[in-house]
Amino acid sequence: MDQLKPKPANSVPLTPLSLLERAATIYGECPSIVYKATTYTWSHTHDRCLRIASSLATLGIRHGDVVSVIAPNIPAAYELHFAAPMSGAVLNNINIRLDPRTISILLRHSESKLLFVYHQLSPLVLQAMSLLPPHHPRPLLVLVTDNEYDYDHFTPNSEEFHTTYENMVRNGDPEFQWIRPKSEWDPIVLNYTSGTTSSPKGVVHCHRGSFITTMDALVDWSVPKNPVYLWTLPMFHSNGWGFTWGMAAVGGANICLKKFDGATIHAAIRAHQVTHMCAAPIVLNMLTTLTSDPGPLSWPVHILTGGSPPPAPVLLRAESLGFVVGHGYGLTETGGVIISCAWKPHWNQFPALERARLRARQGVRTLGLTQIDILNPITGQPVSRDGKTVGEIVLRGGCIMLGYLKDPEGTSKCMGNDGWFKTGDLGVMHKDGYLEIKDRSKDIIISGGENISSVEVENVLYTFPALNEVAVVAKPDDYWGETPCAFVSLRKGLKEKPTERDVIEHCRAKMPHYMVPKKVVFKDELPKTSTGKIQKYLLREVAKTLSSIGNANTATTTATASLASRL
């Protein structure tokens, strides 16, 4: 037995890229991407990806080079999930909501060689480029528009762009022999979790991990063949939780929306007969708080939502409209959803309160994760399965990231020799093996589907000279899910006391808008433990009680404005 070793025929690297050619063979005539007036088939997508990959190679992109893209959910963003790594590159998807300073930090940290820029984001990117240090190598800029027909009407007003995406398609070679990974541990994507501090976390996933995430996502959600998948989840969020590659595996149609509100999504669902969509909790809110009643759907639309479990009223409204809602938990570090609230049919017979209690739990590990546990942070031993004892959630499995780019210390801190990946999130294990998150030790606030590190917001607040102490916590919000709420105390002896507006203006100048505290509370002193640590759990309780009258409407307006602001 021991003499049987891996051989080239069975140890060929696992990679989601191998799914594309297969999709072109089986689903060649089926729609792959639908966007505005454009419909591509899987034959087109295969052809276009090979052409882009070959053009990247022609431009000098080599194995392991970082290629970035900053774009909303348009065809090019989808295609690059295959095309960029098919050239041997590592794809780096940049969040379009970041500010120029953060983008420049990411470009510098990733040493990106080439950046695909959506035309409406070019002012943002050019500003980011201007913030790069003088002698830092510049990435080549490639202009991307909505689709191939747009380019004729579009004259870039800048010489900064080397070429356009469609030129790369046109000049590319559809017979290109794409660069297969040498090892399944070769990086395939680089996703930044956040970036306003001086040490951004660049999560690197490998081909093997992304393949496992893809298969896992499909089996855990029971995705059938030829689904119609609506993109509201940004592809730059963990590569759409693996469903970018996943749609090639099952021959799905990717319905792309650049920007949307509830009415747009309802219209798209009906126009394309959408069957599946992933969505931040805020999108569920949009779908269920329309001013005009869209009427019930005549077929089930499956929605997978992440972050916090949807509140019971939202869930009920969504289900009454014909949505089948699942929810899960994942981190950028895990590639996609790795804990999902697998619902048991007999739970439907329980009273509403009990159902809500069960639904509030994140759930059980998906198939791609090998082990999960909750450990006592001091002893390192599993906590008892009593639904009460809090410990740190730890994971082990093939979908866990390779590590943080250029951060061996950060990597070994969360992936040490004990073989666990430490999430930093706190939770309890219920008697039945279902897990529930109780607190995030990393102090993450999830607002409108974006993760906000409270520490990062605090760092910016501390640059406001009048402030003495600051603490940022999540404030529950009917629309956004959560918003950052700042508690601050002022320095002694100030001549002029700043207003809430002053503090907010200060933040808006220094960070992406979605991270700015929506509320600033002035205190004489912040509550602290005997060892001087700010008692955030007390502040969270206060934040919950703060008035949110009139917020819903304001929020709706802000949401639409914010999502649309750059597009």
Add this chain to the structure above:
Amino acid sequence: MDQLKPKPANSVPLTPLSLLERAATIYGECPSIVYKATTYTWSHTHDRCLRIASSLATLGIRHGDVVSVIAPNIPAAYELHFAAPMSGAVLNNINIRLDPRTISILLRHSESKLLFVYHQLSPLVLQAMSLLPPHHPRPLLVLVTDNEYDYDHFTPNSEEFHTTYENMVRNGDPEFQWIRPKSEWDPIVLNYTSGTTSSPKGVVHCHRGSFITTMDALVDWSVPKNPVYLWTLPMFHSNGWGFTWGMAAVGGANICLKKFDGATIHAAIRAHQVTHMCAAPIVLNMLTTLTSDPGPLSWPVHILTGGSPPPAPVLLRAESLGFVVGHGYGLTETGGVIISCAWKPHWNQFPALERARLRARQGVRTLGLTQIDILNPITGQPVSRDGKTVGEIVLRGGCIMLGYLKDPEGTSKCMGNDGWFKTGDLGVMHKDGYLEIKDRSKDIIISGGENISSVEVENVLYTFPALNEVAVVAKPDDYWGETPCAFVSLRKGLKEKPTERDVIEHCRAKMPHYMVPKKVVFKDELPKTSTGKIQKYLLREVAKTLSSIGNANTATTTATASLASRL
């Protein structure tokens, strides 16, 4: 980038065994196995597997030891797919249709430490044991009956049995810390492809390969959660093509049948509301040639069939009854189905003849296979995609076996340095990328779902002194799919010429009954090429024309008798 290496948290070995504990958590109250009056839940199955694994450890089974089972599709056969490897052992499933001599060869070759024996097969096994060389170590024998209640009524009439399966369950430890693989390349199963020659092929699969096969099988067949899966495919055939482990991944109910005919299967489908089943082509025949009309099904029953594509009339009959039939191709060496005939919806609009032509093709690679090609055996270059040029089918992917046990030469012959696994089967590639098998260079005859090596049958025929030349080919058969047909010439100067019956009797004494030629044709001389090689393709043409009048009924009787003979 290059500094990011695999770490214990993300390189934890892939294994299908991790699916069982998860099934117990999510599907604990759902049925896992249904057999006669017994219904287990996934909680039971988890508990029972841990107990069996702990008892195996107590009996001295260690990492890498081979543990065998010879049993029909009963609960124990299912459980052992988890329980045996959870003790660190390698599971070896023995085909119950083999003869004592072959079984003794397998026990010797595998060095099996322990053999679970279904009670009705104990005479067969004891005879096989008596054929082991005097000083060869004997495997421990453990008696298995239909279910736990049977044991009370059952007194083994032999002291050969060390204990019973249910004793091992009763005395086992449900808190056993199961033995996780040290490496994902550790062996998990040993499956023999055939065994009548002196060099049986022991196919070894590893944990990683079986995990990939399992996920692949689920995605490729779009298996939803909580399917009701009927076992007609023997679990000893490539571990039920991965669906043994697969059912734990999706919380399926395993409906076990020990023996069956068409009526039994129809009854089981209705009694349990079966949704999925894998089946040899012969089972499709059984289902569609009942004497009494079972009436159409009121829900779709998905059937996956392997080997040769089902003939058009059988397919039409099956579909009219409510079956949704898919077919694929796989080898013991590939773990499960790795080419499947992915059907395109618009093909339904084609005329019947064209549909039959498309359906006769084996299809395209499944997701778990990374690459497939058809190579010119001389140049090693891919053949042109013209649907005409024949070459050898070669594969590359994570589901390919580790290798053949104790056969480095055989292993490197089919898994060489070119990185391909060579199937030995010949096929053509159509323009659209669909593959069609044209001939099996290994000369396999598939009869009633069992693979028969024509070379092995020929070797036995050559031990009949009166025969001069022999050649065995497949003869198409309405019921069995194919049967072995022998063409023979006699030695010169024989005083007494043997009859067809004499030859068949000779074979029946020396090989499993299913391998015995159903027809023997005497020729003065067999057709040969200029270099003296027997022209089998000419004999195949002759075999096709041989009368099969009256065969159907005879075959039906024989089939029931043969499947039931030992049970």
